[in-house]
Amino acid sequence: MEGLNIPFNHILLVACLLFSIGLMGLMIRRNIIFILLSLEVMLNASALAFVAAGAHWGQADGQIMFMLILSVAAAEVAVGLGLVLQVQRRFKSLDMDNANRMRG
């Protein structure tokens, strides 16, 4: 770990940026696949923050949380892709705004 000496703050900044990009994508995009991608970005941003924090304080918890997030993301993608297929089949489009029939 000697050669790679990036300041903790910088990593947090990158994580924050990634999270914001994901959030913006979530808010702006209408295509459901991009929404899923944005979610993945946000999950990875938080995972990055955990890993960095674990390295900074020398604790294993950060890595454990990373493993957890990884598996959650995998599960989420599996369910999410299923949903994408259903949405495509039902509405013949991937635009989320078309799927507002229940109005909430």
Added chain:
Amino acid sequence: MSELIWLIPITPLLSSVVLMLLAGKFPRALIAVLGSGSVGISALVTLFFAIGFLSNPEPVQITYWTWMQVGNFAPTVAFYLDGLTLVMMSVITGVGFLIHLFSTEFMEDDVSYARYFAYLNMFVAAMLILVMADNLLLLYLGWEGVGVCSYLLVGFWYQNPSNGQAARKAFIVTRIGDTAMALGLFLLFSELGTLDIQAMGEAAKTNWVIGDTMPVIACLLLLGGAVGKSAQLPLQTWLPDAMAGPTPVSALIHAATMVTAGVYLIARTHELFLFAPPAMMAVAIVGLATSLMAAFTAMTQHDIKRILAYSTISQIGYMFLALGVGAWAAGILHLMTHAFFKALLFLGSGAIIHCLHHEHDIFKMGGLRTRVPVIFWSFMIGSAALAALPFTSGFFSKDQILLNAYLMPGVGPWLWFGGLVGALLTAIYSFRLVFVVFFGEANTEPDKAPGKRMAIPLIVLCILALVGGVFTIPVAQVFPDVGEQHPAMWVEMVSIAVPLIGVGIAYLIFLSKQLNVDGLVNSPVGKGLKRFWFSHWGMDWLYDHLFVKPYYGISAMLSSEPIDGVYNLIVSINQKLNEWLSQSQTGRMRGYIASMVFGLIFVMALSLGVL
């Protein structure tokens, strides 16, 4: 032996129940036998007891069982038999039987023959319980029972809505009086600790002194019940409308028996009234005022039954006058003679109506004297007794009332004078009826003559109306002895002469037409007065505007539910808020996320102290 007195009310009651439950399958003859026979049995048993009582005039009290036991309130089901009860029982069963007999022919063509007799029998049973009751609670049971039967019988021909209206009016107006009476019973129980009439008299002697206010209040409340049932001022408006029922019902309930229940109540509780001289004064004044008002009204009516109805109100007024001046026995004697001659008159009018295609207007009758002589003589005798012509039964009783009124210290002569005016009017209107209906030109031809079952009761009642006044009613023990007093000779002479003058006036106006009053009647004042009297002094109009219309007004106001308005306002505010907020439910996920993010930013900013 005297335990068997329960037979008297139970026979008509049983017959009533049988008629109600089974009569659909009975032939008419059997219904008639059952209906009138049960009352006949009662009359026979009453006669038997009367003979026993006259040979051994001791009051008897028979207790059957305790009705209920609540604390120290333990009314019993018990009968009390004394002279007063016996007079009432004889009138109810005797006159009642004659009227039942009359009804068997009068109602022959009616589809609800059995229902009629069921109600009528139930009435007789309730009335008997009323007069035989030993305590005021049992009396009240009978009191309400007769009220219900009166309601059912006034509205007997219920297909006509106006009859139902009249029945409801009778029921509601008397209910006002009954409420006062119930309050009186509560007060009496809390004051005297018992409702047993004899015990109440004893308790009053120890608890009350003459001049207390409590006896006055209690007696005035009892008087309230009495004026309701007996159709006296201010609750008399129901009786003329109650004539919507079959005529024999008017004869039995609204002339001979039920409407005299108020008189009986006051006579029965006279020991209490003796402690309340102001209440007695009120009884006398109510009686006199009602009697005069009704007499004026009777002069202007032309429906034969309404004339008799107002005359009933007027005569009961005389009974109240008698009770008020302390002439208890005279009041009860008038009750009895009135029952005879008024039942006679009502049955006579029923016979006329029966024979004249249901004609009620006396000016469409006329000349009936030779065509239906039985009815003519009934009316002659009945009217003579009503007008208190000498040697008829009405003469003995009314004369006693007037003389006793004169002897009352203080206002006595005024009461006597008022009574005399009433007697004059009574003579005029009763003979107006006779002269218009039975003399002169015939306007409607009778299509049938009364049969035997109608004629026999009329003849028996004729005899009773003639000689009924000479019976000595055995009430001397019941009432305090007022002593024999006689006013000056001229007072008696005037009292005898006034009815004769009244008959003379009626003769001059309506028969020989020598006295022409058309000018007087058709003058503006005369017309106004006639209209005023015809509407019974505007009483119905007054009550309509004083109670009925405001009641409708208030209920119309309340029917829009002003209280609910407050709650409805809360509901509609919530609905508006909901409508407004549900705008945000677009179903677009991006919007939700954006609002979540902004919310989050806002909360964070808040917690960090930026804002």
